[in-house]
Amino acid sequence: MGLPAPFADWFATRGWQMHPHQSAMLDRAETPALLLVAPTGGGKTLAGFLPTLVDLAENPRDGLHSLYISPLKALTADIRRNLGRPIEEMALPIRVEDRTGDTPQSRRRRQRADPPHILLTTPESLALLLSYEDAPRIFAGLRRVIVDEIHALADSKRGDQMTLALARLERLCPGLRRVGLSATVEDPPALGRFLAPAGAPCEILTADPGPPPDIAMLETGTPPPWAGGGARHAIPAVLGQIAEHRTTLIFHDTRAQAELFFRDLWLANEANLPIAIHHGSLSREARLKVEAAMAEGRLRAVVCTGSLDLGIDWGDVDLVIQVGAPKNVKRLVQRIGRANHRYSAPSKALLVPANRFEVVECLAALEAVRARDLDGAPRGPGARDVLCQHILACAAAGPFEADALFDEIRSAGPYAGLTRPGFDACLDFAATGGYALRAYDRWQRLKQAPDGRWALRDPRAARRIRMNLGTIVEEERLKVRLKPARRGAPLGEIEEAFAATLTQGDSFLIGGQVVRFEGLREMVVEVSPSPGRMPKIAVFAGTKFATSTRLCGRILDLLNAPDWPGLPAHTADWLKLQRTLSRLPDPDRLLVETFAFEGRHHLCVYGFAGRNAQQTLGLLLTQRMEAAGLAPLGFVAADHATLIWGLDEVETPSDLLDSNSLHSAFAKWLAGNAVMKRSFRTSAVIAGLIERNLPGQRKTGRQATFSSDILYDTLLRHDPGHLLLDITREEAMRGLVDFGRIEEMLARVRGRIDHMRLDRVSPLAAPLLLEAGRVPVRGAAEQRLLDAAAARLMAEAGLA
Template identity: 50%
Template sequence: MPALPPEIAEWFASRGWRVRRHQAEMLDVADAGGHALLVADTGAGKTLAGFLPTLAAFCPSRLGGAGAPEGLHTLYISPLKALAHDVQRNLLAPIAEMGLDLRVETRSGDTPSERKARQRARPPHVLLTTPESLSLLLSYPEAPEIFSGLKRVVIDEIHAFATGKRGDLLALALARLQALAPGLQRVGLSATVAHEDGFRSWLAPWGEVDTVALVEGETGAPPQVEIMVPAGERVPWGGHAAAWAVPQLMDLIRANRVTLVFTNTRFLAEYIFQLLWDANEETLPIGIHHGSLSVEARRKVESAMARGALRALVCTASLDLGVDWGDIDLVVQMGAPKGSSRLLQRIGRANHRLDQPSRAVLVPGNRFEFLEAMAACDAVNEGQRDGEDFRPGGLDVLAQHVMACACSGPFHEEALLAEIRSCWPYAWVDATVLARVLDFVATGGYALRAYDRFRRIVRTRDGQWRLAHPEQAARHRLNAGIIVDSEMLDVRFRNGRSLGKVEEFFGAQLSPGDTFRFAGLDLEVEGVRDLDLIVRAAKKAGRIPSYGGLRMPLTTHLSTRVQAMLADRSGWARFPDDVREWLEMQDWRSRLPHPGELLVESFPHQGRAYSVFYTFEGWNANQSLGMLITRRMEELGLGPLGFVANDYALAVWSLRPIADPAPLLSPDILAHEFVEWVQGSHLLRRAFREVAVISGLVERQHPGKRKSGRQVTFSTDLIYDVLCRHEPDHVLIEAAWADARTRMTDLGRLADLLERAGAQLVHVEVERVTPLAVPVLVMIGRESVPDGAADDELVLEAESLGGLAMRPDC
C-alpha cells in the first residue's frame, strides 16, 4: 500500500498527534479503489479520516510535480447545514498548514444564488452540501460536466438519513453520480450505526456490498453519564420539560466552562432557555439554537460557540450531529433521550476527543423517564446502539428524482430504470412501476391528465423523455425538497430584520398586541403582512410558539430494557427511594408488566371506567392504538369518552368497564378498523399533502410568491378527493398509504403489540388508580386543568392503600 504522504505525516507530527489505525485504513481502502463504511466513536477523527484520501491526492509528493487538478474532486454530504459549515472551518486549517492547493466551499439553501452559479461554472475541489442541494445541482444541464471527474463522496452521519426519505433522495443521487463518474468511491461515516451490514448494503451499488469495507475505529474513553434527581425532593410523577431542574442546571453551568443543553423539541428549547435566563442572576452568556431561527441568528450563535464566548447553549437536534466544538465540557439532556444511539451522539459533543471521557447529565421529566434514562445509560455503558429499520424507497421521492433528471436533459426510460435499480432503496422498482411514475410526472395521472398544469415531461419521437416546457426546470428547483414542515410565517421587525419562523397555525392565533417569546426575545405582534408576522420588542413575556410534527419515538431497544428493569427487583436498589417505593407499591397493589407480555389494568375513577394498556411502544403507536380501540369500544357499546397516551402506556376511559380487553386487541383491527379509520381521519389527507408536495404535484413556491399553508392544504384536499373518487390506485394515494402505514402510525410496532397481546395478555382488575397509572393519567386535561389539582387527587387515590408519602411533583 502507498505510504502516508510526507506532508500529512509532518502535519500530524507538528500537532503532536499520531495517525490512528482507522485513519490509515481509510487511506488504504481509498488507494485500493474501494468503498468504505467507517464506524468510530465521537472524537476519533472520523471526518479527517474521510477526507484523508482527498488531502493525500492534493499533496505535492503525490502530484509528482504536476499542478492541482481542476474540477470537483470530493463531495461531502451532511444532514445539517451547521455541520457542513463546521467541517469547512475545521478543514481550512490543515489545508493551509500543509500548503495544499485545495479549494473548499459549502452549498445549501442559505448559499447566495450568485455563488451557486459560480460553483456550477467553476466548481471547487471539495463541495460540502446536503442531499437536497445535491439533488438540485444534479438537475442542471451542466451536471455531467460538473461531476464527470468526481472521485469521492463522503457521507457524514450516515445513520441520520439513510433510513428515511432524505436517504431515498441521496441514494438516487448516488446512483446518478455513479453513472456520471463510474470510478466514484463512496464513503460513509458514523459513530452510532447499529447494523453495519444494512448500512453497507445501502451505501454500495446494488449487489456490490462486498466492495464496501467495514472500518472500525479505535475504542475511546468510556463516557461518564449521570442522572440528575431533585435535590432533597422526589422525582416528578408527570411532565416532560424537567423544569424542576433549572436551579441545579444553573449550578452546572456556573461550574463548567461551556455546557450544551439538548432538548427534544423547539418548544422545549425556547421554554428551557426562558427559565434559565430568568434564573441567570449573573447574566452569564447563554444562547439558543434550533432549526426555526433565522440563518443570521444561527450563524451568530455558532460563531460565538466557536470563539468560546458562550457559557451555555440550549439547542435541539439542530446541533447533535458531529459539530466539533472542543471546549464543551458538559452535555445535558433535558427529558428522556428516546434512544441509546441518539444519546451517544449527543454525549459525544462534550470533550470531542477520543482519549478523554465525554461528560453528560440526563434530566428525566418524570418517573418513567427516569427508568428510560437508566436504560439508556446502561446501553451506552455496554456499547449497544439502536436505530431505525430500512424500508423501500418512496414513490413520491422517485417522482421528484425523475423530474430532476428531466431538468438535466433528455433521458431514455431503460437507462433510467437501470440507474434507479442500482441503489438499494429502489432495487424493487421494475418497468411497470417506473412507467406509472413517468405517467404521473407526465400527466398527473388518469384523473388529472386533462389539466395542462400537471404536464411536466413529454416523450419525444425517438423515445426519450424531456421537459414539456423549459420553465418547468425553474419551477422544479424552486419547489424541490424532502422536508415538508408545517407552513411557516417569517417573524420580522418592521425594518425587515428576520428572527426566524413560527408555524402558520400558531401565528393565526395571535392578534395585534399579543406577546410571545421567540429566539430568546419578548415580542409584541403588530400585524401580519402576507406571510410575515411583524413584531416589535415587548416589555412582558408571552406564550412560547408550539410546533407540530411527530414526536421522537421511544426505540424498541430502550423499551425492552425498561421492561426488563421493571421485572428485575434486584436492580431496584440503585433507584432513588421514591422510584423504588413507587414500583414496590405497584407490585403490591396490582402487578408489574413483565417482558414480552401486555398488561392491562382496569379500575373505576370519578364515576368512570378506566383501563390502562402498558404497551411501551412509543407515543405515536399508542396514539394510533387509542383511536382504533375507542372505535371498537363504540361498536361494543362501552361508551368510550376519551383516551390519553405517553411513550409507555395508553389510558382509555368509558361509561362501561372493559370486562375483557382481548377482543379490542385482535390483529384484524389493522385490517378493518385501521383502514376505515385512516380513510376517515386527517391522517391520510396529511400524508397525501406531504407526498403531493414532495412529488411536485402541488407547488408551494412561485417566483416572488409563496403559497400559504391553507392554500396548499386546499389544493391537496381537492386533488385528494378527485383521486379517491376516480383513481383510487393513483401512485400518490399508494405513496400516502405507505407513509400512513409506517412513519406516521408505527404500524410495525402496533402489529407486534397485537400479536403479543394474543399470546401474553394479562388483565388485572383493581379497585382504584394504581401507582403505575398515575404518570399517564395526570396528562388528562393538562391544558385546561390547573397543574396540581387533578394530580393531587390521583396520587392520593393511588396511595390510599399503601400509606406512602408521595408528592405529585408535576
C-alpha cells in the same frame, strides 16, 4: 498510500500522530465503497478527506475532485473552516467551497462554470446541481464522494434522494469512490448496503471505540414531578453543573421545550452566567451569533435541539445534559459525543428525567449506552414519492431512455428491489399525473419522442421542477421581526398555523425572549419586546419523538427485575407499590387495568409501543368502544400506555384487542381520517403533484393544504388505486400513526392479556391522569351526559 512529508511535518508540529483508522483510510483510498465507523472526536472527518488532500497535493489538477455531503448546512460551513487550516498552513493548491441553500446565487453560478476541487454540499443542493443540462461537465473527473454522518441520512427520505444522486454520479463518473463516515451505527452491514451500489460490496472499517462515556442521571434536590416534560425541578442542579464546567450543551427534543427551559434557566441565573439558545427556527443571524460565541469560548451553556446533534465542533464543550428521556439510544450516543470532543477523553453526560416514569426510561437508556446496544429500525424500500421527483429532475437535465434510467435507479441500494411495473407506474405519474389527472394540461409534463426517449413537454418546466426539489416538507413558516417589520431585527420563524391563533397583545417565546404580537404585515409577524410578561403560549407545536422499540424492550426488562438498585428510592417505592396493588407489565404479556375514578370507568392498556402507536391505539379502541355502546369520553397516550375513560365499564378488554378486529377498525378509521390527508399533502409535494414554489410567488401553507385536500378527495372518488394514494397509505402506516408498532405489540403478546380489575387507581396509571394532550371522544357518551344534565335541570324546575 503513505503520508507525504508535508503532511507528516504538519502532524509533527502539532504533536499529533495519525490514528490507525486514519492510516487505514489512506491505505484503502482506492476501495470502491468504504464505511468508517469511528467515535466522535476520533478524527473521522479528517480520515475521510486525507486521501483527497494527499492526491491533490501530489497531483495538482483543475476541476471537481471530491464531493462532501452532509445532513446539515451548518456542518458544511464547519468542515470548510476546519479544512481551511491544514490547506492554508501547508500551502496546498486546493480550493474548498460550500454550496447550500445559504450560498449566494452569484457564487452558485460561478461554481457551475468553475467548480472547486472540493465541494461541500447537502442532498438537496446535490440533486439541484444534477438537474442541470451541464451536470456532465460540472462533475467530469469527480473521484470521490464523502458522506458524513451517514446514519442520519439513512433513516430518511433525504437518504433515498442522496442514493439516487449517487447512482446518477456513478453513471457520469465511472469508478467513483464512495466513503461513508459515522459514529453511531447499529447495523454496519446494512449501512454499507445503503452506501454502496446495489449488489456491490462495501468494506467496513471500525475504529477503536475509545473510553466508555462518563454518563449518569443528574441528582436533583427534589424528585421529578409525576407528569409533564418541562423539568423545571432540575433548574438549580443544572445551573450548578453549568457553573462547574467550561461549556455545557443542554439538549431538548422539541423547540418548544427548549424555549421554555431556557426562559426558566435565565430567570434563575442569578450569577449571570453567559447562556444562549440555538435551534432551527431561529434566524440565521441569531444562530451564527451563538455559534461564533461558542467557538470563541464566550458561552458557559447553550440550550439546544437537534440543530447541534451532529459533528459540529464548536468550542470546548465538556458536558452534555439531556433534558427529558432520550427516546432513542442512538440519538443519545450522538449527543453524548459532543462533550470532550477528543479521542482519548471520555464524553461526560447527565440525563435529567422530566417526570417519574422517565426515571425508568433514563436508567434503561444508560444501561443501553454502557452496553453499546444501539437501536434502529431496519430500512424499508426506497420511497416512491422521492423516485417520482427524481424522474422529473432527470428530465430537467435532458432527455432520457426509460430502460437506462430504470437500471440506474436499481443500482441505488434502497431501490434494488424496484420492479419494472413499479418504475413504469412512477414514470407514468411523472409524465401525466396518473389515470384520473391525465386530462389536465398542468400535469402533462413529459412526452415520449419518436426515438423512444422521454423529455419535458415544455422546457420551461425545468425551472419549476428545480424550485420544488427536496424531501423536507415542513409547515409553512412566517418570519418574525421586531416592529417595524421592514427594518426590525429578524428573530426567527414560527409556523403559520401557530400565527393564525395569535391576536394582538398575545405574548410568546422566541429566541429565549418574550415578545408581544402586534400584527401581520406582508406575511411577516411583527412583534415588540415584552419582558417580564408570562408567555401564554409556546412558540412551536413541536414533534415528540416516540421511544424506540428496543428501548421499550429494555424498559420492560427493567420493570421485571426483582429489585431496582439503579433507581432512586422515590421511583423504586412507586414501582413496589404498583407490584403490590396490581402488577407490573411483562415483556411477553399485555397488562390491562380497569378501575373507577371520579364517577368514570377507566381502561389502561400498557402496550409500550411508542407515543404515536399508543395514540393510534386510543383512537381505535375508543372507536370500537363507541360501536359496542360503551360510551367512551376520551383518552390520553404516553409512550408506554393508553388511558381511556367513559361512562360504562369494559368487562372483557380482550374483545377490543382482538388483532383481526383492530385491523379492520384501523382500515375504516384511516380511510376518512385527517392523517391521510396530511400524509397525502406531504407525498404530493415531494412527488411534484403540488408545487409549493412558483416563479415569482410561493403558495401559503393554507393554499397548499386546500389544493391537496381537493386532489385527495378527487382521487379517492375517481381513482382509488392511484399511485399517490398507495404511497399515502404506506406513509400513514409507518409514519404518523405507526400501526406497525401496534402489530409488533400484538405479535409479542400473542393474546396473553393480564386483566387486572382494581378498586382504585393504580400507581402506574395515576400519572397518566395528569398528562396533557387529552383527546375527547364526541359520541353517544356526550349525548347521554347532556340528556342527564337536562333531566336534572327540568326536575329542579318542576317540569320533569
